[in-house]
Amino acid sequence: MILLDTSVLIDYLKGIENPESAALDRIIDKGIPFGICAFVLQETLQGARDLAEYERLREYLGSLVLHELRNGIGSYEKAALINVKCRKAGIVVRSTIDLLIAEIAIENGLELLHRDNDFLNIAGVVGELKLFDPREVA
Secondary structure, three states, X not given: OEEEOHHHHHHHHHOOOOHHHHHHHHXXXXXXXXXXXXXXXXXXXXXXXXXXHHHHHHHHHHOOEEEOOOOOHHHHHHHHHHHHHHHHOOOOOOOHHHHXXXXXXXXXXXXXXOOOHHXXXXXXXXXXXXXXXXXXXX
């Protein structure tokens, strides 16, 4: 199963062409299971231009599978540990939300489809984070 990051979902919804949004289009066409997490839901909703768009997005996002952190406070501790490991490797992760999204992917055994260098950097340090290669779906 695939976890979508906000970076891909926003581009897809706006009709922005790139390898990741094209991959999402093919994932949907082929019926490949995918979902989001609450952080992606929130980031996507906050980008709505008006109430009507907010409601359309909320309805669509509510139809998707929602993945969550599975281990309570331990999940947040593990996300923080990802950051510590990255800093030790000389990598600065700019977003706390990205650390939490990475932890959700790890805990749920999901491949992350993204357009965000933070995830490339995290995956280079934390081997448990599996990234979805957009070329995998043709």
